[in-house]
Amino acid sequence: MKARDVAVQGVLAGVALVAAFLVWQREPSRAQGEVTVEDAQASALDRIRYDEEARFVELFRDPQDRDTVWVRLGNKPAKPGSEAGTTDGGVAQPGLGDAGTDAGSIATASPAPVPPPRELRGNDVALKLFSRFAPLRAQRDLGVLDDKKLDEIGLAKTERGLTLTLDGTPRTFLLATPASGWGAPYLQRTSDGHVFLLGPGLLPDLEAASSRLVDRRLHTFDVDGFDHIVISTGTTSRAFVASGKPPGAVQLSPVDAPSTPDDFARNWHDRLWRLTPVELLGRGEA
Template identity: 60%
Template sequence: MKARDLALQGALAVVALVAAYLVWQRAPAGAPGDVTVVELPARALDKVRYEDEARYVELYRDAQSRDMLWVRLGYKPSKGLPAAEGTDAGSAPGTDGGASGTVAQGGQDAGTPPLAATPPQPPPRELRANEVAAKLFPRFAPLRATRALGVLEAKKLEEVGLTTSQRKLTLTLGGKVETFTLASTTGGWGTPYLRRESDGQVFLLGPALLPDLENANSRLVDRRLHTFDLGDFDAVVISSGGASRTFTATGKAPNPVALAPEEAPDKPDEFTRNWHDRVWRLMPLDLLGRDEQPTGGEPKEAFRVEYRRGGKSVGELTVARGTDGFFARTEHTPGWVRLHAGVDPLAAEAARVTTPVSSAGAP
């Protein structure tokens, strides 16, 4: 009987704790539901910005076309670390960077350890947004939450991770800026709290909005080289080393297209077909931002492929050699993209592809 009583008391204690938690979570207005945090239409939304202590992500409309979205990925200025003992932030170890007992340059007191110089952050990258971003963007206007918690006292703000958090969500709507503090990620993404800075109101946000912003580089960036597919062109012009050759194209996805020299359309070129199939399947390893140059400057063109339909260009691919590998650029990419290793054979074979058989001899 004693063991049964203890089990009963334990069960009652668990039920009481669960009930207390649910009561604390409950919105002042009542049961959970669809709570409006920002009441503005999606067309008024200009930009969504997410940031933490180290980096930021901005999803915003194109200046010329509001139906086109871009993703900006950047890093926030990092705070310098204290320099090693006996080392001034701007001098070599063991040297005196200034008169003893004076105030250091920039207003730093001589008794405060100097900050070590930190390397400059790379400039932000502007990349084309994908379909996932296009579906995510309008969900921020109007912005809705699952629960309104009202203005919380300092102790509860600390409990939910809103006191010292450096995570922010900023919405720019119709020229107005609305800023929110997001709870720290200690508790995970299951119950993201946010505090509206304008009035201190706290809300419980749904769990599906923030992860895409947190992982924007992999979830929101358009990584396609082309927006058209195999079969959407009827001619291919391949150029390399000053030579150029045109092929007629037949077939469509998912099979490779057959390519035949323009001068012999009834004689498909198997070597060129295989070469183009490998070129078509090139995938970007890393995307550089709009107007961003590869390390070492503008890469040197290795070969170029232009796609035509009905005599009009539908797109092109330029593959170029840089100081640290191969890069590509197309009609769809905002800039250069870094390619995987193994492009050297394609660049070497491009010379054979652009040389007519009559000039090169039979294989």
């Protein structure tokens, strides 16, 4: 090959690398009419917090592994006066006065202690959802609305909120509470009062975080990721070899009869393979 040909190929390879780098750095395409609520790089996002009246959900990166997201689920203390007191049925208590004039007493129940928040490993849905909040985008920018309009769309007295921590700095937003319990997800940026209409798929995963965002896998290898299995009980064990590749069925055969698939063993193993835990221990829980 001539030196000129080598030089031309080198230039073409360099141009290709530059083009690939520019495509990689380019801002992701957005839907028509979409607006930016908070312009930030995904690498700057450290934590997402979603608040409701009685509970909260947080998604945050693992300090030791930025590709791992944890889900923090917590409850809030009951507000004063939210639990009605119990009324004593007209029986005077000793030391409170004359039994003939005491009309009764009210015993105020102590609020139940709030359990500590739980931290559980996030699944792939949590990881994808985390990246969708930086930059945070919405379908429309409704501008600054008056108090009457804020009340109509559920932002005047809402107790729902969203906080994004970007490079250690929190950015706070209010989330509408529709009167019917569902509706368009309106969001208000507290820094300037602008109201936005979010897309329909951004908040439902946070609202149902305990079922949608928690990693419930018992293992991370694929159905074709093993060569044999051994089933043991006490001092007795049986070994099977695996054959076949997805999308076809994976067969299990006894080690001493590899050409004779055992359908019972395969069906039993398939059921075990698909087991999903109902409850999990969080990080630090005994």
